[in-house]
Amino acid sequence: MDRAEAKQWIEQTCGAGWLPLVDEVFDKVPPGIVIDEVFQKWARLVVRCTPYDEAFESYLHDIEWLSAEICEICGKPGEEKMHDGWMITRCPRHALLPRNRFG
Numbered sequence: 001m002d003r004a005e006a007k008q009w010i011e012q013t014c015g016a017g018w019l020p021l022v023d024e025v026f027d028k029v030p031p032g033i034v035i036d037e038v039f040q041k042w043a044r045l046v047v048r049c050t051p052y053d054e055a056f057e058s059y060l061h062d063i064e065w066l067s068a069e070i071c072e073i074c075g076k077p078g079e080e081k082m083h084d085g086w087m088i089t090r091c092p093r094h095a096l097l098p099r100n101r102f103g
């Protein structure tokens with residue numbers, strides 16, 4: 001998955017709020033590592049890549065935790081909430097907006 005695909009997917013399934021995080025991840029990919037998947041899981045931004053690289057995995061883990069405090073719609077500080085059976089990360093203003101599941 002390249003940067004453009006990843007950003008398009010995240011924008012469709014979540015919102016624009018996490019796009020800077022996606023950019024940051026792609027800026028920091030070490031040589032030889034390929035991003036396989038970028039998606040939202042349990043209100044967090046999850047990135048899967050190959051081959052395994054301990055330092056980069058630990059960085060991705062930090063990004064995952066960062067995303068849990070950033071509204072997926074607008075990028076402002078947010079928190080994880082349960083909405084309609086889904087875990088989402090939203091700021092107070094977007095807390096009640098329905099989840100943008102499939103674009």
Ligand SMILES: [Zn+2]
Nearest residue numbers: 071074091094
């Ligand atoms: Zn928001």
